[in-house]
Amino acid sequence: MNISNVLCTRLFFSKIALFTSVQLSKQAKIPRCSFCLSSSLHRKPNKAKDYKVTKKIAKPKAKPDKLATVWKSMTVKELATAIGTDPDNVFEAMLLSKLNTDRYYKLSSKIDDMAVITKVVQNCGRRPQIVANPTLKESEEDKDAYRRPPPDPSCLVKRPPVVTVMGHVDHGKTTLLDALRHTNVVASEFGGITQHIGAFSVKLSSGNQVTFLDTPGHAAFSSMRERGANVTDIVVLVVAADDGVMDQTKESIKYARQANVPIVVAINKIDRPGADVEMTKDALLANGIQLEDRGGDTIAVPISALKRIGLEALVESIVLQAELLEVSADPKGPVEGVVVECQADLNRGILSTLLIQRGTLKKGAWLVAGTAYGKIKGMLNDQRSSIETASPATPVEVFGWKDMPSVGDLVLEVESEKRAREVVEYRQKKLELEKMKDDLKAIKEKEDEHMKEYGEILKQRREIGWFHVRYALAKKRRELTKKDVEFEAPRVSIVVKGDVEGSIEAILNIISSYYSNECELDLIHFGVGPVTDNDVKLAEPYNGIIYAFNVTVPTSVSSTAASSNVQIRLHNVIYKMFDDLKEEINSKMPPKDEEQILGQADVIQEFVITEGKKKIPVAGCRCTKGILKKDAQYRLKRGEEYIFDGKLTSMRHLKNEVDQIKKDVDCGLRLSDTQIRVQHGDVLECYQLVKVPQKVDWDPGF
The missing domain is CATH 3.40.50.300 (P-loop containing nucleotide triphosphate hydrolases)
Known part of the structure; x- marks a missing residue:
């Protein structure tokens, strides 16, 4: 670049600077210098005149901390406060997240999906820091209910x-x-x-x-x-x-x-x-x-x-x-017992079979079992007859529960509904706190794993340069994406409904033992009671099957399932139900290739023929087993080692090209790989790959 170019460039930028200065001074009504036409801000300031102006200039606000402390099940209002923004901005960020946020439309709505919370924080320009719910602190006062001390x-x-x-x-x-x-x-x-x-x-x-x-x-x-x-x-x-x-x-x-x-x-x-x-x-x-x-x-x-x-x-x-x-x-005092079985009844609601261990159960008592509670509205004995009281060691079926207790839960009688609610809320908070601790532990382990991977990548960057690492990572992503597109494991999605909780427990224990790389088993939903329209709606998007164990299917639900192309399969014997499920899984599994041996030939002598200037070996053989097909696959075995696996380019009997050779017939076989040299005593195996249906390797235990 010569000196004239340099001067022209400087003159161009100086004109731009002058024009910008004039325009700014017009907008701010600042007097311009008569000599350079620029603003007079460059003059020496007059402290007396400019003091008031400088006092009015506001100091720039400090940048807010980019870290936002969040936790699971926080409300929309709490999330807005944690981010330091207006709740309207939080609702707008939810829309931008493209996640399922329709149910969070109030300030008091609890956001139970951490993916939504994380995405909203990121959309608002902050970084999420996940912590335990500060409102779920260990209560100093234990509000739980316990067994009484041993009786006199x-x-x-x-x-x-x-x-x-x-x-x-x-x-x-x-x-x-x-x-x-x-x-x-x-x-x-x-x-x-x-x-x-x-x-x-x-x-x-x-x-x-x-x-x-x-x-x-x-x-x-x-x-x-x-x-x-x-x-x-x-x-x-x-x-x-x-x-x-x-x-x-x-x-x-x-x-x-x-x-x-x-x-x-x-x-x-x-x-x-x-x-x-x-x-x-x-x-x-x-x-x-x-x-x-x-x-x-x-x-x-x-x-x-x-x-x-x-x-x-x-x-x-x-x-x-x-x-x-x-x-x-002790037949006196508050009742203590255990839940033996649970089920849902269309007319009476939740039924549970209890075994009374202490006290005498009476109609109208308030009971707590796990995180469920209820007022006893009625009691039935093992003959299905209504009774008013149940003494120790008496099995009794009760109804009136607000929620379904779990089998094996300890049943305790409390004095009022208020006390029952207090106990259940305390237990729920305690469980939620324990779950939060487990979640935080899992998050910490995931973060440690991520930092370890990041450290390895950082080390590679320093060794071979950032460009090469970025290229390698992009290549890896392409390979993974290609793999996902090329192969997607088939899936069987199911909804399970059972008559009692004990049956559901047994079914879920068996399902949890399933594992296969060839076909996934997806449990969409499970529950106690008859099949409902909601079960059909849950199964429809997944092309799922509803397995109903010992329960009825109302006519209206059957019609809904038929119109939605959702199958409902009724079973009342557990091993027959799982036989059906295994058959369904087998039908989804892709067929596998299996070798089918067609024949075998012994190499008697090698012949070398000339084609143009090339010398090509030909195996002079005799078929000793089955038949040999020209379009099949061949393996050349020498001793205990296979030295060739591929196709033939030619199969001849005498001087004629043929498609197959029968047993005890001599032939000449030319391998596709002309570098392979055969010897007397070698064996050629003729085979083909056939598609055979697969069966899942899953043993439910019966």
């Missing part, structure tokens, strides 16, 4: 013993209870197996009252058996004499030992062909059950529940064991 021995009265019947599936537990109760419950069970925990009050032939709990023996209902062992006085272990000690028998023994309760063994089905009582006793001994006739203290009674053989001896053993335990309870 003088207040105790004798009560019926609680006996839990446990054992393997189809060993005759329900049949035994039917024989004791003179009923036929087993005839009404789907698939011939018990799928609920049942509570019955039975008056034995001896005149004694006993409360029986019947637990399922199927592998899916492990949690029910564990709960049954924890609320009982005595465990009656039913073992079939023709089947012996099985998996769920061993599991029942384990639960009884954990609960530290005595066991009475009922060796059932002694009338069956192939029944071996002594072999069954040996198997029990091998699993740690020390029977009386083998030098131990556990009573074993051979019976046949179906033909009512040995029942009197079994009843005497149960009564004797109960007398040794001297079971008793």
